[in-house]
Amino acid sequence: MNWLRRASSEPLWKEEFSVHTADERYVTRRQLTKFLVLTSFGMFVGNIWILVRSLFYKTPSYSQRPVARLGEIPVGGVKLFTYPTKEDHCIMVRTGENEYVSYSQKCTHLSCAVYYSQTSNRLECPCHQGFFSVKDGAVLQGPPSRPLPRIVLETRGEQLIAVGVEV
Amino acid sequence: MQPPVELPPKTRGLTAIAGAMALIAVLLIVQIWLLSAALESFLAGHRHTALPAAVFSGVMFLVCLGLYLFVDRVDSEVRSGEER
Numbered sequence: 001m002n003w004l005r006r007a008s009s010e011p012l013w014k015e016e017f018s019v020h021t022a023d024e025r026y027v028t029r030r031q032l033t034k035f036l037v038l039t040s041f042g043m044f045v046g047n048i049w050i051l052v053r054s055l056f057y058k059t060p061s062y063s064q065r066p067v068a069r070l071g072e073i074p075v076g077g078v079k080l081f082t083y084p085t086k087e088d089h090c091i092m093v094r095t096g097e098n099e100y101v102s103y104s105q106k107c108t109h110l111s112c113a114v115y116y117s118q119t120s121n122r123l124e125c126p127c128h129q130g131f132f133s134v135k136d137g138a139v140l141q142g143p144p145s146r147p148l149p150r151i152v153l154e155t156r157g158e159q160l161i162a163v164g165v166e167v
Numbered sequence: 168m169q170p171p172v173e174l175p176p177k178t179r180g181l182t183a184i185a186g187a188m189a190l191i192a193v194l195l196i197v198q199i200w201l202l203s204a205a206l207e208s209f210l211a212g213h214r215h216t217a218l219p220a221a222v223f224s225g226v227m228f229l230v231c232l233g234l235y236l237f238v239d240r241v242d243s244e245v246r247s248g249e250e251r
Contacts, residue, residue: 029184033238036191040231043198047217047224050205054217108210146211167212 060165067102067153068092068160078116080105083151083162090151091116091123092160093134100160102151103137109144123148180245187234194227201227 067081067090079092092102093116103123105113112127122140123132130142137148152164174182205220 029181029188030238030242033184033188033191033235036188036195037228037231037235040191040195040198040228043195043202044221044224044228046202047205047221050202050209051217051221054209054214057214145207167210 062162062164064161064163066159067162068100070155070158070160076118081162084165089113090162092151092153095134100153101134102153102162103132103148104151104165107144108139108146108148109142114148177245180241183241184238187238191231191234194231198224198227
């Protein structure tokens, strides 16, 4: 019946729970340190990725498309359109007799659709109260940290032509 | 004046590891902020910020790596001391 006997003289519970609490904590701290360093490497790789994207960035070419007729909207009025693709919603505001401005309608915070508030004369995001200047799309207030991309407009005859996007 | 208490090697090793971990954690927080700031800047069209951000991030990663190697060395010393 020797084969039934355990080789060790230690109690069974010590064999089954052989890792001491202190030792276990010791190993866990080392593992956490390794994990933190790997995360640091991940952050570095992320920065390298941004650098590579910056170095190989090519200014995209945009198509030219008529988006409105002159006088189509009243002063202080708004027209919504899509540019450069059907998924990119934009907002055009007639700020003066011969002044039109146009921006991407996507808030730079979390992509909610901005609208023009005629009373406060600014573009407002209803989700988190981000406000943008209607003059240049700059952030006036709220969580967005980047201005709205501006749609470059040109007047040709009676047509307003969208010719590009300025980030 | 009493002589300083000599701590066991394992306790000293744990203290060193905890200190290194705290430093690595601080560096990591700065790196996370740097990555988000660089990305924000890139999306805003300011592409000239990417190079200094990458360089500083690399330096911080190297410091983290150095601290990890230090922790590894301390750990192996403690372990070899225990075996003896």
